[in-house]
Amino acid sequence: MTELYGLTIHELQDKLRAKETTSAEITASVFKRIDAVEKEVHAYITLMRESAIEEAARADEAILRGEMKALTGIPIALKDIFCTRGVRTTCGSRILHNFIPPYDGTVVEKLRAAGAVFTGKTNMDEFAMGSSTETSFFGVTRNPWDLTRIPGGSSGGSAAAVAADECIASFGSDTGGSIRQPAALCGVVGLKPTYGRVSRYGLIAFASSLDQIGPFTKDVEDCAILMNVIAGYDPRESTSVPEDVPDYRAFLGRGIEGWRVGIPKEYFIDGIDPEVEAAIREAIRVVERAGASCKEVSLPHTDYCVAAYYIVAPAEASSNLARYDGVRYGYRSEDNRDLLDMYKKTRSAGFGEEVKRRIMIGTYALSSGYYDAYYRKASQVRALIKQDFEQVFKDCDCILTPTSPTPAFKVGEKTDDPMQMYLSDIFTISANLAGIPGISVPCGYTKSGLPIGVQFLAGHFQEGRLIQFASAYEKHAKIEKRRPTL
């Protein structure tokens, strides 16, 4: 008999409606699981046990009154990059180690309004800069499938928490793959929406033109449930798009007969782990069995994605992180001679090495004499990358690629060579640069039992299509539902 913590949102909602269980029971089950495995996984920075119990009690009262909303009583975890009123929000950094926001971000407000119970704030690479959740000031998160390996990043805590059943579902942010890559490495579903689909208000900014918030779930149906809650226009964000939100659940269970799927030839490169490549080829066969037809396509500027990204993102980040100066909130160094001394000591001690490295790259790329050669050039290449996708989507309904070139690597394996780490984002970065939505869905395991993910990409505001495709894939692939042994 599966524990409550092992169920999905939709399964739990069935039970809640049927009065077979209560939110209090579900929440207690999740916290029991947290107590059992958290010390090994370290998915969380801050647990919200007391408030979760209160919220669960209120949820049960609401259910008794017959007021069940989209997420009433369901325990959800939030990456520690979402501002939560009255609850410490650190962004994985020492420089915000004691910051308590006086406001909730828009997505947090929406989740609260939908009745969600928050379990806590999850671990992440500092300021979302990383692909392994190894740069957090609060320690490393481990991959529940193999505790000697990383869960992916930067939303590693949120992905691991779902994989380890330390929450029913969670949220992360994706700037260059930070939802999709950890989802693949942890064997869960992770979706990055179209840029402008989900409000960024309250999301601590890394790279403003690339950041998006998205869900981690155990299956595609839960993903659709969460997308229904968080998608939509927000007047508090200038880049939020007033595009209608469809009912994403309506896309579940529809078939994909006749769908045209593009397989970009540039994504099948030498560096891919052979087990990953095999799993992806199998996924291609699965979708063909489901009635879709796959054909090779070209995204000619793929090779330039990493370079363009690692100029644009650090440049925007260097500016976004200038506000962390010890003046109004967060960490401030002691014994400062004067203001300049305070700025330098605060920021040097407050930021970790990866953050400093990216601030340096970004500052350099924007500085006088280099702006045209770097930032402007990268922005032009970005336009071409977007055009590549628009071209392919003219006669493809979606694109299929591997999510990550390798399964989860060992802790410490890539920390000495930044360039190596950056190259592991090679399949996910393009979607952020072009602003299109992408989803990673489990597609198999390596011989040693590590999860592998397959990525689907679609055109702007085509999340419905992605959900339809992923749902059909999930049904036909019948990937064995294993659980990590913890």
Place this chain on the structure above:
Amino acid sequence: MEYEPVIGLEIHAQLLTDAKIFCGCSTKFGATPNTHTCPVCLGMPGVLPVLNKKVVEFMMKMALATHCRINRECNFARKNYFYPDLPKGYQISQYASPPAEHGWIEMEINGGKKRIGITRIHMEEDAGKLLHDEHNPVSHVDLNRTGVPLIEIVSEPDIRGAEEAAAYLRRLHEILVYLEICDGNMEEGSFRCDANVSLRPRGTETFGTRTELKNMNSFRNVQRALEYEIKRQAYVLDAGGAVVQETRLWDDTAGVTHSMRSKEEAHDYRYFPDPDLVPVVIDDAWIETVLNTLLELPLEKRDRFVREYRIPSYDAGVLTASRALADYYEEVVRLSGQPKIAGNWVMGDVLRFLNEDKKGIRDCPIAPAALAEMIRLIQDGTISGKMAKEVSEEMYRTGKAPGAIIKEKGLVQITDEGALAGTISEIMGKNPAQVAQYRAGKEKVFGFFVGQVMKATQGKANPRVINDLLKKMLAG
């Protein structure tokens, strides 16, 4: 060596919107520190800016009033630097794509008019205030002012002297205040001016090295600072030296400019388009709407008053000091048909009453219609000019209509010739000596008789009628 000063001015004007440029906090001046702040203008993690539409409209008004070309699309940029009064570590401004360019204003100088070009106008956010503690090595930061909307107005280097600069400033100030988009208060910092000044030998074209002047907090100080700096640069050049390109601060007390010891390395602001804001597109329809709200500007109005109402230029100047005053005056003229007389009453008594009470024309208890009525009553002889003084004062004090006041005080002028003739006869009878003196040629005695008639009628007799009758009757 004769030098020609080449001066350009940069004005920052705080806009009179209710809310800040990117958030809903109030822009009201003088609040307790940090009581007009929110996560957005405090630069907290996770916040985002959304542009106040009124800021764009006010910018458009100024752009249209200064004959600028409004660009169809403009963007915001981040100007990156570190300072405690700049919470985000960058100022949101506009750099590569300003909304308005290539305008001009006309100003009056040395009895004529001169045109000064305006290079550009753009929108940006103000920074907070840093207050240095006198006793301790600390500073205090008040962020109420962060995010108050500004427009920056950059002139072409067309200004040729300190006096011209002051005239330009005054003209720009007048336009901003007239448009009601800025209150133009230099002391409170809602109108700020920096100057760029260089010299070149008279008759040459190449620009000399320029210095930037800051910290001039009044029109007078701008003029004094420029006068000083022009002299200083001339001195340096005459001595065979070269002017250093630098920023200099005006020291009001000492009357000199000081070089800012470079605590700043040359600023590298790393401008780039702000990814959190989207472009502003201004189409012809929007420009048309704003153009229609743009009323006549002070200089045009003054010229029209002189032309249309045939009043002296000085009077026109006083009457157009504010749009509200000009509107008041024109209403009185419309209802009375007497522009010169209306002008005298408005400039004289009405403004005097208001100044004594430190009130503005908007709070004037005398309605234009009432003043116009009073003028009509003088014109048709019901009351004398002298009586009107009393009436107007009563109108101001009580807000009552002139008709009511005249009735209450029994101030109706006596114009009945018959009655007056009778009175004059009596007086002449009582004063035969003076009659004889007058008839003998002593014209001054006429005044004595006028005085007697006024006494006898308690000042109510119509002076003109008295004059005519006396002349007739004294002639014999």
Place this chain on the structure above:
Amino acid sequence: MEKISRDEVVYVANLARLSLDREVVVKFTAQLNDILLYMDKLNEVDTTGVEPMSHAIARKNAFRTDTVAPSLPVEASLANAPDARGSCFEVPRVIE
């Protein structure tokens, strides 16, 4: 070919208000050189006539109305301040 010198690294660090130890300067100089060398790839792309992309989506004219909304209570604005005096944030003196 050196893309960035140690001096430039120190200059950029100063611009970003970071102070780096000597060993870190050396390490960063090497790493940044690697990274910037990799970025040279972009020069292979012909971008003549391509408008730089600043936004993935084509939104224009995102406005708010000129209405005052409640500010934070001053205690909330200062709640996270490392140092405050009265209702102001306090910082070490700026050396003019």
